[in-house]
Amino acid sequence: MDNALLAEIIFYFFAVLTVASAAVVVFARSLIHSAFALLFTFLGVAALYAFLGADFLAATQMIIYVGGILVLLLFGVMLTHKLYDLNLKSETFQFLPAVLAVIAVFATLVIYMLRTHWHNGGQLPAMPTTAAIGELLMKDYVLPFEVASILLLMALIGAAMIVRRKTE
Amino acid sequence: MIGLNHYLVISAALFSLGIMAVLTRKNAVNVLMGVELILNSANINLIAFSKYSAGNLQGQIFAVFIIVIAAAEAAVALAIVLAMYRIIKSVNLDRADTLKG
Numbered sequence A: 001m002d003n004a005l006l007a008e009i010i011f012y013f014f015a016v017l018t019v020a021s022a023a024v025v026v027f028a029r030s031l032i033h034s035a036f037a038l039l040f041t042f043l044g045v046a047a048l049y050a051f052l053g054a055d056f057l058a059a060t061q062m063i064i065y066v067g068g069i070l071v072l073l074l075f076g077v078m079l080t081h082k083l084y085d086l087n088l089k090s091e092t093f094q095f096l097p098a099v100l101a102v103i104a105v106f107a108t109l110v111i112y113m114l115r116t117h118w119h120n121g122g123q124l125p126a127m128p129t130t131a132a133i134g135e136l137l138m139k140d141y142v143l144p145f146e147v148a149s150i151l152l153l154m155a156l157i158g159a160a161m162i163v164r165r166k167t168e
Numbered sequence B: 001m002i003g004l005n006h007y008l009v010i011s012a013a014l015f016s017l018g019i020m021a022v023l024t025r026k027n028a029v030n031v032l033m034g035v036e037l038i039l040n041s042a043n044i045n046l047i048a049f050s051k052y053s054a055g056n057l058q059g060q061i062f063a064v065f066i067i068v069i070a071a072a073e074a075a076v077a078l079a080i081v082l083a084m085y086r087i088i089k090s091v092n093l094d095r096a097d098t099l100k101g
Helices: A003-026 A030-053 A055-079 A095-115 A130-138 A142-163 B005-025 B026-055 B058-088
Strands: none
Touching: A003 A142, A003 B005, A003 B026, A030 A055, A030 B005, A030 B026, A055 A130, A055 B026, A095 B005, A130 A142, A130 B058, A142 B026, A142 B058, B005 B026, B026 B058
16 A cells, blocks of 8 residues: 555545534534534644644644633533533524525535635645744744734733622 | 645535534534634635645744634633623523613
């Protein structure tokens, strides 16, 4: 078995893992099942980043999404439900119209994506990207970098202010 | 041969599923999961174009900033959900109708 075929098999494995677990997130009756399926979606997306040669972003995805955002969402589930309420059902509404609208959106996207002739400016060579991204962030993108840090500080303070209990 | 179109189709599927969660779920935390799916699909697109179309790293830089925005969004949105739960004792979005005229 040559390497290209093996790479293709691994790619399709992660593609199916990503989309199937995303479907579980959307259609599962139980909130806990949704949250744990989201873990596999994030892992699959990180693997796709690795396939695209974005090693730094794959590691960032693992740390921030799996280690941060997913834990935060699980806290959200646990804190807003009584823990002995094991089924934790999530109701759905407008199911059929939503399915039709989403299928229409998906079909339109795929048809026009496949029809378009995308600009081809050459492929990125497969190389470690961390040093290059760090250099770009500190040189060309230093202003957005600083704005992003201010935004994170604002989000931190804002979130703490919102959840703080009023002291009477 | 894996090309740009494979990634575009995966990201379109993730985007559609995220829209589906936002449209049909009543639970606020579940809607947030849908928003995370949408942001991830945007990131896949940016990184795929960065590799196959642009041939430079700018798409990956953009993806870094989207991850930052996603983290800030998740923190603030969870705080709002917790505050809502404290006030109306529910995370059902239908019950958050105080501002409805």
